[in-house]
Each structure stands twice: as C-alpha cells, then as structure tokens.
Amino acid sequence: MPASWDALAGRARAAFADRFGGEPAVMGCAPGRVELLGNHTDYNGGLVIAAAIDRATIVLGRRAEGREGRFASAGFGEIDAFPLDAIERTEPGSWTRYTRGVCWALTDWAGPLVSGFDAIIAGDVPLGAGLSSSASLQAAVAWFLIQLGLVPNRPGTDFTRDIGDLHRMELAMTLRRSENEFVGVGSGLLDQFSSLFGRADHALFLDCETLVHDRLPLGNPAPAIVVCDSKTSRRLADGMYDQRRAECERIVDVYRDRIPHKGEFRLSWVRLDQLEADWDHLDPVGRLRARHVLSENERVRQGVEALKAGDVPAFGRLMSASHASSRDDFENSSPALDALVESAASSPGFLGGKLSGAGWAGCTVNLVRAEQADAFAESVRTDYARRTGLVPEVHVCRAADGAFGRDLGVDAG
Numbered sequence: 001m002p003a004s005w006d007a008l009a010g011r012a013r014a015a016f017a018d019r020f021g022g023e024p025a026v027m028g029c030a031p032g033r034v035e036l037l038g039n040h041t042d043y044n045g046g047l048v049i050a051a052a053i054d055r056a057t058i059v060l061g062r063r064a065e066g067r068e069g070r071f072a073s074a075g076f077g078e079i080d081a082f083p084l085d086a087i088e089r090t091e092p093g094s095w096t097r098y099t100r101g102v103c104w105a106l107t108d109w110a111g112p113l114v115s116g117f118d119a120i121i122a123g124d125v126p127l128g129a130g131l132s133s134s135a136s137l138q139a140a141v142a143w144f145l146i147q148l149g150l151v152p153n154r155p156g157t158d159f160t161r162d163i164g165d166l167h168r169m170e171l172a173m174t175l176r177r178s179e180n181e182f183v184g185v186g187s188g189l190l191d192q193f194s195s196l197f198g199r200a201d202h203a204l205f206l207d208c209e210t211l212v213h214d215r216l217p218l219g220n221p222a223p224a225i226v227v228c229d230s231k232t233s234r235r236l237a238d239g240m241y242d243q244r245r246a247e248c249e250r251i252v253d254v255y256r257d258r259i260p261h262k263g264e265f266r267l268s269w270v271r272l273d274q275l276e277a278d279w280d281h282l283d284p285v286g287r288l289r290a291r292h293v294l295s296e297n298e299r300v301r302q303g304v305e306a307l308k309a310g311d312v313p314a315f316g317r318l319m320s321a322s323h324a325s326s327r328d329d330f331e332n333s334s335p336a337l338d339a340l341v342e343s344a345a346s347s348p349g350f351l352g353g354k355l356s357g358a359g360w361a362g363c364t365v366n367l368v369r370a371e372q373a374d375a376f377a378e379s380v381r382t383d384y385a386r387r388t389g390l391v392p393e394v395h396v397c398r399a400a401d402g403a404f405g406r407d408l409g410v411d412a413g
Helices: 003-020 095-110 133-147 164-183 190-197 240-255 272-277 286-308 312-330 335-345 370-388
Strands: 026-037 047-064 068-073 079-083 116-123 202-207 213-217 224-229 350-355 363-368 393-397 404-407
Touching (some): 003 047, 026 133, 026 224, 026 286, 026 363, 047 286, 047 393, 068 095, 095 164, 116 133, 133 190, 133 404, 164 190, 190 202, 213 286, 224 370, 240 286, 286 312, 312 350, 335 350, 363 370, 370 393
Antiparallel strands (some): 068 079, 202 213, 224 393
16 A cells, blocks of 8 residues: 555544544545546447556444444545435535445445444545546445445455455446436446556556456556646536537437447447548537547557557557547647646656546646656646646656555454
8 A cells, every 4th residue: 555545544544533533443445547548438338548546535434333324524524424224315516425325326236234334534636637536435435335344245255355356347337326326427437447446557448338358567667647737627618528428429329220239329339430431421520529439449459559568658659649639529628738738748758648537627647757757747837837827736646556445453343
C-alpha cells in the first residue's frame, strides 16, 4: 500500500474515533482511475485501456447493533444514518446517494446486509477532475462491507478472503447498476472495473461488450502517469455528455437494421470502412462522433499490441492521436485542455497525452518518463500559466493495485 494511503488511513482512523468513539475493525480501500485510451467508447460497446492510480478512497468502520447503516465523511460534519431494509435516495449530487446506492445494490445482488455498521470515509482522489472519485468511493464502500462480513457469500466464494476476477466483474457490474439506477448517472462499466481490477505498473484492457479483459505491463521502469488539472469547470458543459450519446445514437439508428446482431445494437458493431463508405449519406454531426468512436477502438487495439511488445513510446503516440480525434471529431475538448496538452508535448519526458474522462474541462493524462516526471510537472505549470493565466494542479501518479480490504486487528463486533 503506498505511503500516502497509510497517511490517509491514519486520518480516517482519527476521524472515526472523533465521530463514533473507539476503534474501527476493518478497512476498504479503492483507487481512482485514468482512462489512457478509449474515450467515450465504453457506452458504445467498445474498447478501453485505463489504469488505477495511487489516489484512493478509504472506508474504515465496524459492526453496530440493529439494522441501521451510518456513514460519515472525514471532510464533512454530518453523519448519514439510514435503515438497511428501506434504503431511500438522498438529494442528487450528494456523496450519501453513492454510499446508500452501494448498500442497495449489494443487497439486491447478494442478499440483505447482515447487520448495521458505523463507517468513516476519507480520500485523496481529486474531485471533479475526471479521475472517478465516485467509483473509488463505491468500490471502497463495497470492499469495507465485504471485509466486515456483512455481504452474504455468493456460491463458491469467501468474500473475506479473495473474491477472484469472476466475482470482481460481477461486483463491478453491481456497482455500475448502483450508479445507473440508484444514483441516476448513465455511466459505463469502465470506472468500476478499473478501480476493482487495477494492478501496480499495469494498464487495464476492457472490451465493454464482451467483458473480455487483460492486464498489460507498462514496462520496467513504468512511466509516471501525470494528471494535469486545467482548473476549469465542466459546469458550462452540463448536458454535453447526454448530447454526445444521442449524437452517437443517430448513427446506431442507421445501421441497426442493416447489420445482423443479437441483443442491443451498439455503435462499435459498425466497421470504420462502412462508415466511410456511407459518409455522404449520414448525419453530418453523428458521422463525426462515430468516426471518433470507431477510430478510437482501433487505437485501443494498436495500444494493446504496443504494450504487449513493450513499446511504451508507441502507446504514448496513440494517446496523443486520441486527443486530436476528441478535439476534432468528438468535440469534447476545450481551449484550456488543448493548451494543457500542447504544454505537455513541449515538456521533458513527454511520451503522449490526452484529455481525461468526459472532457470539456477538468484534466489531461500524460505518460512521462519516470525519471523526468518532476521536471515535466514544473515545465507544464510554467508553460500553461503563460498560455492561459491559470496555474494547473499537477498530480504525479503511478499505476496502482485495485480495491482491497484489510482487517485492522480489532473485534468486528
């Protein structure tokens, strides 16, 4: 466990004693994630490469008598208490909607939680930066409940030991359902998958349609994953995510009856050469969105082969090509994100970079030679400030292990 996570756990432990008294019995910990390739491909049934990073959410707690769950945040004053047998939604956008949603989804997946609990939450995943703090919170809560023995065992597994990749995927899908149906956010599977499946110094491949996945080495030494926050807000782009989904659906509607398929038809079933052959007859906006998604799937395929061959520079070039496609075809970049990518490209150790997450604002993600990460960060700060008048926040990260639980040596109650 990274040293920063030890410090985070210490802060959470002190906050637990302050809010609930005594000591917590177990811990759940889950990392944030960055998308390296595969921008807006997940909900289109496409391919993605991501990495869990060494920024995390930690949940500490113990069992409590009765059938009430109680969550508190180390950063906020309130305690959210709710009955486990009648879980209701809180206001949209609240962290409590996510924590309650995990309890709701786990109950539906595995059965009623065994008892009540008291829990404290602490984290260092930057909020609103496209690093999936919400999925990190979800996975940490789930692993806390599993480690505490509150989630009934599925057939053939003991959750408190190791649920294995099969049940990790089931858990990822359960947490996605929580976000879609309880929280009300129409996300794909990438965020939960990445937080659960991460491996130190590895990237993660996921086929969002078949759920085929793999862990891909980033080399030895692995490059730093440097996340640069543009210090711009997505609030001005509210609704753009749903708009892009609708624009992709325009092309789906064209091909749904032309391409044999079983189940729900996804944009990624269309071949890029088919799209290009029909270009002049397609919706002029939808065809650009589709070209990005389909060419992005191809970049992911090439990226898998590059990492398997140990060619990290080639992978970095694919990341930069991805940003150009996002900027020109999907139009989910912004002047600030473009400036940040340009500042990165002229900085020491740069291997490749692109916008991160939904886009329009927030962060970029860059692969940087590990020994030059600090010089890269300073160069980006200086150059981006010169270009925009804004000083970016730069996080030098590494690819990290996925979610886990730990017994803290105290009676769970």
